Amino acid sequence: MARNITPRDKDYSQWYLDIIKVAELADYAPVRGCMVIRPTGYAIWEMVQRHFDEAFKRTGHVNAYFPLLIPNSFLEKEAEHVEGFAPECAMVTHAGGEKLEEPYVVRPTSETVIGHMYSKWVQSWRDLPILINQWANVMRWEKRPRLFLRTSEFLWQEGHTAHETEKEAREETIKMLEVYREVMENFLALPVITGEKTEGERFPGADNTYTCETMMSDTRALQAGTSHFLGQNFARAFDIKFQNREGELDYVWTTSWGSSTRLIGAIIMTHSDDDGLIIPPCVAPVKVVILPISNNEALLNERILPLASALSERMNKAFGGLYSFVDKQFHLRPGDRFFHHLQKGVPLRLELGEKEFEKYTVRAVRRDTGEKIELPQEGIEMKVQEILDDIQTSLHSKALTFRKSNTRKAENYEELKSIIEEKGGFAEAYFAGTRDDERRIKEETGASARCMPLCDETRGKCIMTGKDGRKVIFAKAY
Amino acid sequence: MARNITPRDKDYSQWYLDIIKVAELADYAPVRGCMVIRPTGYAIWEMVQRHFDEAFKRTGHVNAYFPLLIPNSFLEKEAEHVEGFAPECAMVTHAGGEKLEEPYVVRPTSETVIGHMYSKWVQSWRDLPILINQWANVMRWEKRPRLFLRTSEFLWQEGHTAHETEKEAREETIKMLEVYREVMENFLALPVITGEKTEGERFPGADNTYTCETMMSDTRALQAGTSHFLGQNFARAFDIKFQNREGELDYVWTTSWGSSTRLIGAIIMTHSDDDGLIIPPCVAPVKVVILPISNNEALLNERILPLASALSERMNKAFGGLYSFVDKQFHLRPGDRFFHHLQKGVPLRLELGEKEFEKYTVRAVRRDTGEKIELPQEGIEMKVQEILDDIQTSLHSKALTFRKSNTRKAENYEELKSIIEEKGGFAEAYFAGTRDDERRIKEETGASARCMPLCDETRGKCIMTGKDGRKVIFAKAY
Numbered sequence: 001m002a003r004n005i006t007p008r009d010k011d012y013s014q015w016y017l018d019i020i021k022v023a024e025l026a027d028y029a030p031v032r033g034c035m036v037i038r039p040t041g042y043a044i045w046e047m048v049q050r051h052f053d054e055a056f057k058r059t060g061h062v063n064a065y066f067p068l069l070i071p072n073s074f075l076e077k078e079a080e081h082v083e084g085f086a087p088e089c090a091m092v093t094h095a096g097g098e099k100l101e102e103p104y105v106v107r108p109t110s111e112t113v114i115g116h117m118y119s120k121w122v123q124s125w126r127d128l129p130i131l132i133n134q135w136a137n138v139m140r141w142e143k144r145p146r147l148f149l150r151t152s153e154f155l156w157q158e159g160h161t162a163h164e165t166e167k168e169a170r171e172e173t174i175k176m177l178e179v180y181r182e183v184m185e186n187f188l189a190l191p192v193i194t195g196e197k198t199e200g201e202r203f204p205g206a207d208n209t210y211t212c213e214t215m216m217s218d219t220r221a222l223q224a225g226t227s228h229f230l231g232q233n234f235a236r237a238f239d240i241k242f243q244n245r246e247g248e249l250d251y252v253w254t255t256s257w258g259s260s261t262r263l264i265g266a267i268i269m270t271h272s273d274d275d276g277l278i279i280p281p282c283v284a285p286v287k288v289v290i291l292p293i294s295n296n297e298a299l300l301n302e303r304i305l306p307l308a309s310a311l312s313e314r315m316n317k318a319f320g321g322l323y324s325f326v327d328k329q330f331h332l333r334p335g336d337r338f339f340h341h342l343q344k345g346v347p348l349r350l351e352l353g354e355k356e357f358e359k360y361t362v363r364a365v366r367r368d369t370g371e372k373i374e375l376p377q378e379g380i381e382m383k384v385q386e387i388l389d390d391i392q393t394s395l396h397s398k399a400l401t402f403r404k405s406n407t408r409k410a411e412n413y414e415e416l417k418s419i420i421e422e423k424g425g426f427a428e429a430y431f432a433g434t435r436d437d438e439r440r441i442k443e444e445t446g447a448s449a450r451c452m453p454l455c456d457e458t459r460g461k462c463i464m465t466g467k468d469g470r471k472v473i474f475a476k477a478y
Numbered sequence: 479m480a481r482n483i484t485p486r487d488k489d490y491s492q493w494y495l496d497i498i499k500v501a502e503l504a505d506y507a508p509v510r511g512c513m514v515i516r517p518t519g520y521a522i523w524e525m526v527q528r529h530f531d532e533a534f535k536r537t538g539h540v541n542a543y544f545p546l547l548i549p550n551s552f553l554e555k556e557a558e559h560v561e562g563f564a565p566e567c568a569m570v571t572h573a574g575g576e577k578l579e580e581p582y583v584v585r586p587t588s589e590t591v592i593g594h595m596y597s598k599w600v601q602s603w604r605d606l607p608i609l610i611n612q613w614a615n616v617m618r619w620e621k622r623p624r625l626f627l628r629t630s631e632f633l634w635q636e637g638h639t640a641h642e643t644e645k646e647a648r649e650e651t652i653k654m655l656e657v658y659r660e661v662m663e664n665f666l667a668l669p670v671i672t673g674e675k676t677e678g679e680r681f682p683g684a685d686n687t688y689t690c691e692t693m694m695s696d697t698r699a700l701q702a703g704t705s706h707f708l709g710q711n712f713a714r715a716f717d718i719k720f721q722n723r724e725g726e727l728d729y730v731w732t733t734s735w736g737s738s739t740r741l742i743g744a745i746i747m748t749h750s751d752d753d754g755l756i757i758p759p760c761v762a763p764v765k766v767v768i769l770p771i772s773n774n775e776a777l778l779n780e781r782i783l784p785l786a787s788a789l790s791e792r793m794n795k796a797f798g799g800l801y802s803f804v805d806k807q808f809h810l811r812p813g814d815r816f817f818h819h820l821q822k823g824v825p826l827r828l829e830l831g832e833k834e835f836e837k838y839t840v841r842a843v844r845r846d847t848g849e850k851i852e853l854p855q856e857g858i859e860m861k862v863q864e865i866l867d868d869i870q871t872s873l874h875s876k877a878l879t880f881r882k883s884n885t886r887k888a889e890n891y892e893e894l895k896s897i898i899e900e901k902g903g904f905a906e907a908y909f910a911g912t913r914d915d916e917r918r919i920k921e922e923t924g925a926s927a928r929c930m931p932l933c934d935e936t937r938g939k940c941i942m943t944g945k946d947g948r949k950v951i952f953a954k955a956y
Contacts, residue, residue: 029545030552030594031582039540039610046541062517063524067507068546068584068615068631069568074508087575090547092584095568095630096619104509106546106570106584116508132517137546137615141574152573153546 005343007274012218017147019268022343023277026147033145033152037261040344041148043285044264045155049135051187051282052157052259055179061131061159066113068137069104074112077237081111084204088140090152106139111205111230111256114160115238122162122252124243129172130162148265149222149478156260162240162252169253170229176257177210177227184224188263189280189392190214190270191400192224195451198431198472200438203256207231213450213473215403216269219424221450221475224266225259265478270399271368277345278368280395281388288315288324288384289346290362293334293353300330308352311362311380318381324350342367347391348384350375368395407473413441413463416474420445425475430460432469440464447474483821485752490696495625497746500821501755504625511623511630518822519626519742521763523633526741527613529665529760530635533657539609539637544591546615547582552590555715559589562682566618568630584617589683589708589734592638593716600640600730602721607650608640626743627700627956634738640718640730647731648707654735655688655705662702666741667758667870668692668748669878670702673929676909676950678916681734685709691928691951693881694747697902699928699953702744703737743956748877749846755823756846758873759866766793766802766862767824768840771812771831778808786830789840789858796859802828820845825869826862828853846873885951891919891941894952898923903953908938910947918942925952 004022006014020026025041028034037045053063069092075082085108092104107113118130135157142152159176163169177194184190197209206228214224234240235251244250271278281287292308294300305326312324329337341349351363362380364373368391375383406425410416419427431437431449441464442448450473462469482500484492498504503519506512515523531541547570553560563586570582585591596608613635620630637654641647655672662668675687684706692702712718713729722728749756759765770786772778786804793802807815812829819827829841840858842851846869853861884903888894897905909915909927919942920926928951940947 027595027598030549030591031545031547034545034547036545036595037543039542042542043540045543062521064517064520065515065523065633067509067512067514068617069509069512071508090570090573090582092568093571094581096621097565103572104568113508117505117514120505139546143574155543 005274005276008217015274016265016269019272019277020147023345025264025268025277028147031152033142035145035147035151035153037155040285041264044267044279044283045261047283047285048188048263049157051183053133053135055183056133056157056159059175059179061133061161064132064134065136066107066110066117066134068107070107070110070113072103072105074116075105077112078205078234080233081205081237085109085140088142090139090141107136108138108140109256109258110134110136110138110158111160111234111254112238115234115240115254118160118162118252118254119238119240122240122242125164125245128162128164128242128252129168130160131172132161133157133159146265146478148268149262151261154261156258159255159257161255162235163254164242164244164252166231166253169231169255173208173210173227173229173255173257176255177212177225180212180225180227180257180259184212184214184263185396187280187282188267189282189396189399190224190266191396191403193451193453193473194455195453195473197226197451198438198449200435201449203228205230205233206256207233210454211451213475214266214270215399215406215426215475216266216478217272217402218269219406219426219475221426221473221477222262222266222269223450223477224263225257227257228255230254230256271395272345276343278395279345279347281347281392284345284347286322286325286346287319287388288312288348288350289327289341290324290350290352291327291334291337291341293337293351294357296354299354299357304352304354304357307357307377311350311352311377315381315384319385324384338365348387350384366391368398410463410474416441416447416463417445420447420474420476426450427474428456428471429463429474430469431464431472432462432467433464437464441474445474446476448477449473450475450477483752483754486695493752494743494747497750497755498625501823503742503746503755506625509630511620513623513625513629513631515633515739518763522742522745522757522761523739525761525763526666527635529661530737531611531613533661534611534635534637537653537657539611539639542610542612543614544585544588544595544612546585548585548588548591550581550583552594553583555590556683556712558711559683559715563587563618566620568617568619585614586616586618587734587736588612588614588616588636589638589712589732590716593712593718593732596638596640596730596732597716597718600718600720603642603723606640606642606720606730607646608638609650610639611635611637624743624956626746627740629739632739634736637733637735639733640713641732642720642722642730644709644731647709647733651686651688651705651707651733651735654733655690655703658690658703658705658735658737662690662692662741663874665758665760666745667760667874667877668702668744669874669881671929671931671951672933673931673951675704675929676916676927678913679927681706683708683711684734685711688932689929692744692748693877693884693904693953694744694956695750695880696747697884697904697953699904699951699955700740700744700747701928701955702741703735705735706733708732708734749873750823754821756873757823757825759825759870762823762825764800764803764824765797765866766790766826766828767805767819768802768828768830769805769812769815769819771815771829772835774832777832777835782830782832782835785835785855789828789830789855793859793862797863802862816843826865828862844869846876888941888952894919894925894941895923898925898952898954904928905952906934906949907941907952908947909942909950910940910945911942915942919952923952924954926955927951928953928955
């Protein structure tokens, strides 16, 4: 089989696109900047959704659905918000054969329309907190689209909560950041640094923005999810008032938090290799493929294939759903069948040939390491699950080790520049600069301030201003 | 507590809206014709989705996602299709701060853009069948919106399949109609008549449209889902060609099928009563509420409430998820607490007062019948599930009996008119007329041809033309 994936060290961008094409994850839509999420890509998204949705519900959140279209005037009610989003908006100007009196914006995010509804639903402190999440499509017109990472339309979830007190809203902001981190680390095997965004990178309309930052295998950063403390900004803009426990009218405190289909891009760029896609078992739609192999057609059809089906059924019964499936592409050579599943990222391949059939074994081959393991057919369910657990853990550790070995300290601006330019990766530095300083660093090095990590509250001399500053991670980012 | 629901016999439309308001299922959006699906309504939709999604996957379908925006020129490629949908379309004319060269339509349905993608993906018979479903929002501008039933934006699923042969595509069309029927009958407790639409009611671009028709409690019909055999119409319009087994180029045969959030409207209008919402246990987000009741605060807090929590946990453990919950609205009177859950449609209420506490029992009250049953606390899980099963079955039988007793035969047009005008409900008649005859019946009686039922293939003299005709059901419809 011809090699159809560009190696990473030759052209990382092309490698990424080749993986998506070969694994049939997504395709370009006929509308510029938009994508089609193909069944394999969507099945990964469904797994990702399930893990997040369960975590949201476990922490007391409920789902709801708000309208796609937002009156343009709503965006204008929050000054920073409209400034941030207006340039990216798609506008509906005609509907039902008529020109609309006021154009509608296709939602780029839903703080405004949800704020409007909350102002109708909230009267007293007894109506609070409101803990709502929405799974939806949003639209932000992209000049430089890139499948999964930046598309004009994407799928996401956006949480929107309203609280009685600042303290409670701040706690919610951090709680959801932590929920993101847990799901990303435990299920997507993405090592994440949680931190606060600097002023220049804040969500338009937020008092504080927190982020989950991950490192891709080319050492660039990717923002995997954000959580915003919105203060009373949207409450004032949309008049979300309530009678507090003291009987006085007060504005609510709100938060919002989002993560999107770009997580699929993060999974691809964190784990995959030059042979194709690698996905962590916890988000792999199918975890195991069994390949019956023999040139003896009678033996294959009468003995080996039925055995393969029985093993598959046993595993599916033990672990539910479509855990494993049997490959029946007998018109292909074994090598091509192996390669097919390798490229598509199935975490574990079980080969069942004549030799294995006689020895009551299967030959397991790990997608992540290529390691081959002989397994007894008896008790295969638990053995396979153990290997999958190990793959899950290994992918995470490997990515974490990679990130650590590509994270460097910069004592001054020159060091920062040389790290970014010569070595890449994350550069840690103390920083107390302004938006202008951030802009200058970005222009001169291509790196942006990714976050002020929550796990490191040390302070030191700012590399730009010499003032006392917080630890900030700088990196080139997607 | 004040009565806040208009009785059905006074004003059925207002009753429907009152139920939605009181049970907090949906609200009006600030964009005309659009709705907000509130958490309780959305939780019902999630249950409905789950049952359909499982049935689709069981029958070999996979999910994918196609873009929201469709180039206007795509709609124009299929003549009937554009004629049917153009008047309802919302148009995006500006994006990213610029006027677009070609306006985009916000998808009213996705046959066109999916057809475009299939033409890229299909080369040989080996690529067929394609069995894809999409869960998405769509937009059809509504002049007379009505929550859940007709809104300018709604949520739905749309299946789109492509096949080698006409026979296979026809079988798929009927198979999915049957999947709809099964899910609607077994989980939503909606008795459904499956049938083919007459020419005047066909989907724009389809050769044949099949439908699931249900009767609401005011005897009007509601179309709950449709399945279309699209022939090679979209294949020709979008050039979806493949090399067949004989090595010749041929057009694929396609189908599409959809059901939407209007199913929530169907559930409300089939099962609810003048006291409020009634929902079948299989789609109820919470199936059981337990109410600890006592004026003795110490007894309540130290004994009865912990027992209620323990019973709830036992049930949730046995049946998974949020099966039951404990009502702790102790600031309300017991009667108001009962009424609260009654209006919200919780299928079973378990009262745990001092008497029950002493007797090791609970008092169960069915939402559908009001029947009170004394249950032992021991083995409560199975007892409760038995009652819920019975509620599920009863709701279906009750609705089926209602439909049967409101279905009448019309031997001629005069009889049809008098049935529709005086009695309402479904009128069965033989019909062999044209689109014009259908139009005349609708203008003169308000009733439309709902379907030619698949279960009744008898033929007879058409009530309009005297020709040999098929059995058709006529009714006023939502």
